[in-house]
Amino acid sequence: MNTFTLRTAERNRLRITLDRLHGELLALRLGFEPETPEGYVAVHIWLQAQVDDLGDWGVFKIREQLHALVLRALIDPQLEQALDDWLDLITPATPAPLRSFRRLAQTPATVPTAGRVTVV
Secondary structure: OEEEEEEOOOOOEEEEEEOHHHHHHHHHHOOOOOOOHHHHHHHHHHHHHHHHHHOOOOHHHHHHHHHHHHHHHHOOHHHHHHHHHHHHHOOOOOOOOOOOOOOOOOOOOOOOOOOOOOOO
16 A cells, blocks of 8 residues: 555645555556655655645545546546446436446546656
8 A cells, every 4th residue: 555645725634545556557657667766756746736636625525536536547548438338328317326437536637648747
């Protein structure tokens, strides 16, 4: 598990723990070697940017959104489309499952496709 301490819009501390595999894959997606200080910092910067974009939501909602954004950054777009297609088959009267991407992370996370995150 990788734990990151971030700051919310109100400058409150927010601690989030990512599964080790998710942290490693996100570091790789960002162009860094996992399990290195540079990889950890890149993931931290990316997570903080997502928190900044989310605004002043409650801590629980921000954590929930962050986990969804990490998954969206990692999964293949075709897999996400397959999930959307499946959700389209559900009758309109039935709300999307609580853990679906339709309820979480309405906006895709921004992830560079090439290059590295600039560490300041």
